[in-house]
Amino acid sequence: MxxxxxxxxxxxxxxIVFGDDxxxxxxxxxxxxxxxxxxxxxxxxxxxxxxYKRAWLLVEEMNAAFQAPLVESARGxxxxxxxYLTETGEAVLSHYRKLETIVAQAGAAQIEGLLSLRxxxxxxx
Amino acid sequence: MxxxxxxxxxxxxxxIVFGDDxxxxxxxxxxxxxxxxxxxxxxxxxxxxxxYKRAWLLVEEMNAAFQAPLVESARGxxxxxxxYLTETGEAVLSHYRKLETIVAQAGAAQIEGLLSLRxxxxxxx
Numbered sequence: 348m349x350x351x352x353x354x355x356x357x358x359x360x361x362x363i364v365f366g367d368d369x370x371x372x373x374x375x376x377x378x379x380x381x382x383x384x385x386x387x388x389x390x391x392x393x394x395x396x397x398x399y400k401r402a403w404l405l406v407e408e409m410n411a412a413f414q415a416p417l418v419e420s421a422r423g424x425x426x427x428x429x430x431y432l433t434e435t436g437e438a439v440l441s442h443y444r445k446l447e448t449i450v451a452q453a454g455a456a457q458i459e460g461l462l463s464l465r466x467x468x469x470x471x472x
Numbered sequence: 473m474x475x476x477x478x479x480x481x482x483x484x485x486x487x488i489v490f491g492d493d494x495x496x497x498x499x500x501x502x503x504x505x506x507x508x509x510x511x512x513x514x515x516x517x518x519x520x521x522x523x524y525k526r527a528w529l530l531v532e533e534m535n536a537a538f539q540a541p542l543v544e545s546a547r548g549x550x551x552x553x554x555x556y557l558t559e560t561g562e563a564v565l566s567h568y569r570k571l572e573t574i575v576a577q578a579g580a581a582q583i584e585g586l587l588s589l590r591x592x593x594x595x596x597x
Contacts, residue, residue, distance in 0.1 A: 361575075362487035363586065364498060370590070373489060413589050435589055442589075446575070446582040450486075453578035457571040461488065464538050464560055464567075465495065 361450055370412050371443055375405055379440045382418055388430045486575055495537045496568055500530055504557060504565045507543055513555045
């Protein structure tokens with residue numbers, strides 16, 4: 348279920364929901380990670396086959412959902428701007444990845460139970 | 473974080489994601505529980521301020537996502553039909569509720585870390 352990077356099997360992931368809003372899920376977590384790795388929101392989005400607009404929207408959603416922005420960026424400029432994770436961004440990503448690992452481990456029996464009951468994935472997109 | 477029913481604080485819940493699809497989350501789990509309790513998809517939906525059409529759509533999504541239907545129903549008839557959870561439906565609901573409890577317990581430190589960083593909920597809907 349868990350590989351060396353601490354990521355869970357893509358066939359089962361979790362989304363953290365506050366109230367009615369999905370605040371943090373696998374897509375946003377991956378985006379944060381790739382922004383950290385590439386130093387660019389557009390490059391991060393591109394690596395996930397995500398439009399620049401979509402990547403920006405997700406970053407704005409995340410920045411609004413927390414007390415401090417998770418991503419800081421400079422648009423334009425000679426080098427086309429750049430982006431990086433703030434201390435809050437690093438903390439949120441770290442909590443999420445640890446939670447994924449904890450869920451995969453502590454919840455293994457229940458997850459296996461759910462997986463064993465789902466439709467055959469080979470017939471799904 | 474957990475009350476006597478095993479439900480987690482509504483301010484933090486989890487959604488189980490298979491592949492790109494959110495298969496099971498707090499709304500669907502609550503709907504299953506209310507169908508079990510009321511014996512009716514429409515009554516269950518109503519108790520969640522959900523339209524009949526929306527409740528049916530969610531039931532159809534869940535039924536398609538698993539090997540066997542989670543909810544069986546009889547439309548129409550003298551008593552307006554009725555609905556109940558199948559054995560698979562009971563199993564899925566049970567796994568989900570247990571997973572919620574496990575996440576809330578095993579993931580408490582990470583969840584508290586995330587909660588402490590989120591925006592002030594008093595300013596949100």
